[in-house]
Amino acid sequence: MKRKFLALLIIFFSISSVSFSIEPDVFVQSTVNRASKLLGENISKDEKIEKLKLIAKETVDIRGIGFYTLGIKRKSLSGEEKKRYIKLFEKYFLKSFSSRLAEYTNPEIDVTNKEKLNDSYTIVNSVLKATKERPEINIDWRIYTKDPNNPLIRDLIIEGLSLARTQKEEFTSVLSSNENNIDALFEVLEDFSNN
Amino acid sequence: MIYSYFNLLNIVIYRIKMIKKILVILITTCTLTVNVYAGSDGELILKKNEPSEIKDCSETFNKASFALNQGLDKIIFKPVSSVYRVLPSPVKTGVSNSLNNLSNVVTIPNNILQGEFALAGVNTGRFIINSTIGILGLIDVATYLGFIEYVKEDYGQSLASHGVGPGCYLVLPVLGPSTARDTVASLTNFVGGDAWYNITVRNDTNYVKDGDYYASKVTAGVDFRAKNFDSIENLEKNSLDFYASVKSLYLQDRQQRILNSMKIIETQDDSDWEEIETQ
Numbered sequence: 001m002k003r004k005f006l007a008l009l010i011i012f013f014s015i016s017s018v019s020f021s022i023e024p025d026v027f028v029q030s031t032v033n034r035a036s037k038l039l040g041e042n043i044s045k046d047e048k049i050e051k052l053k054l055i056a057k058e059t060v061d062i063r064g065i066g067f068y069t070l071g072i073k074r075k076s077l078s079g080e081e082k083k084r085y086i087k088l089f090e091k092y093f094l095k096s097f098s099s100r101l102a103e104y105t106n107p108e109i110d111v112t113n114k115e116k117l118n119d120s121y122t123i124v125n126s127v128l129k130a131t132k133e134r135p136e137i138n139i140d141w142r143i144y145t146k147d148p149n150n151p152l153i154r155d156l157i158i159e160g161l162s163l164a165r166t167q168k169e170e171f172t173s174v175l176s177s178n179e180n181n182i183d184a185l186f187e188v189l190e191d192f193s194n195n
Numbered sequence: 196m197i198y199s200y201f202n203l204l205n206i207v208i209y210r211i212k213m214i215k216k217i218l219v220i221l222i223t224t225c226t227l228t229v230n231v232y233a234g235s236d237g238e239l240i241l242k243k244n245e246p247s248e249i250k251d252c253s254e255t256f257n258k259a260s261f262a263l264n265q266g267l268d269k270i271i272f273k274p275v276s277s278v279y280r281v282l283p284s285p286v287k288t289g290v291s292n293s294l295n296n297l298s299n300v301v302t303i304p305n306n307i308l309q310g311e312f313a314l315a316g317v318n319t320g321r322f323i324i325n326s327t328i329g330i331l332g333l334i335d336v337a338t339y340l341g342f343i344e345y346v347k348e349d350y351g352q353s354l355a356s357h358g359v360g361p362g363c364y365l366v367l368p369v370l371g372p373s374t375a376r377d378t379v380a381s382l383t384n385f386v387g388g389d390a391w392y393n394i395t396v397r398n399d400t401n402y403v404k405d406g407d408y409y410a411s412k413v414t415a416g417v418d419f420r421a422k423n424f425d426s427i428e429n430l431e432k433n434s435l436d437f438y439a440s441v442k443s444l445y446l447q448d449r450q451q452r453i454l455n456s457m458k459i460i461e462t463q464d465d466s467d468w469e470e471i472e473t474q
Contacts, residue, residue, distance in 0.1 A: 173439035
């Protein structure tokens, strides 16, 4: 009886782990559809920004991007500084990310392909359809798949240009023009988020 | 009769001078190629052109130049491109096609310099078809006929493909971001490497004049600004350091063009993402 029960438990958990695993391309398409639907809604820009922030919190690995963006400097931060940095980075990221997206009205994005790099990363390819104002744009998504049940976005690569890398070089520039002082970066992040 | 004879003689002497210059350029390029041949595999090119490895040696000059360009953008390019972008789509497409077609005269010799002979043939066919049936390049007939996607090439890319490193990052007044290698390489355009420059500014013919050359360059600038209007505005508004953002994006773009790939894993070192695992 015990054996049967154990076997049933194993089968149950293996089935449930398979059924909850989300394919990265499906994850991107559903995230894009959610954002697109929201951007097409007849609500104010501020409301859109607030709702976009909620979507970003669920689907983007903000902590991972934050540490990537900080580059080699993250290795020399104390525990307290890391905590403060992540708090400030999240505020900065959500503001920057949502206000960039809020400019688009009802964008149409189609997922076209995906390429698994390793167990941790898959690149999902998509196309933002052309409008009268701008041509078609290729957007690739770096999806962090370490936990296949909870894939997360780590980078947006627009026409081959990585936003995370650009952000990382921006942060490096801020640090190097302030004698590598982390407090200077904290101040710049705070100013950005409060303005 | 005597006048015609001297006229013909002048043309012949001028052509000989041109050929001599082209030979000098080719020899220089070949010398550079031989010098750097040992390191001309894809991996080394990727490493040499890695955006984060390119030094900003003249940061003070570059930042002053960047500020000047931002000023010019605000008073000239931004207002003009905001008008240009509301023109009917067929007009903008026609201008864009025509500028692309014209750039073939630099792309084709660079396809040859990079050893892409088949591609040089395709682009020559594209140029002939679009310049004739496509009414001076206004209509991209070649694409309708199934030609592969057009990719621009320049002398900086040719040098890079033979292993020449980028040198320092530069921001040129009016012209914008570049590198030491690309700036030096672009001089080739003015000594015979750009047929459009030769027939306009150097007066090889009476059909077009120098104004046409400069007008085409300004139009290309406006066309680029208009196509990226929202992205540039958005980037400026959401950047902590706009200068660093532009530098990073320019160098990433350049890396892609040199490696002829838009796949991020082929154009950038991916190892820094792996480090995040341990965080």
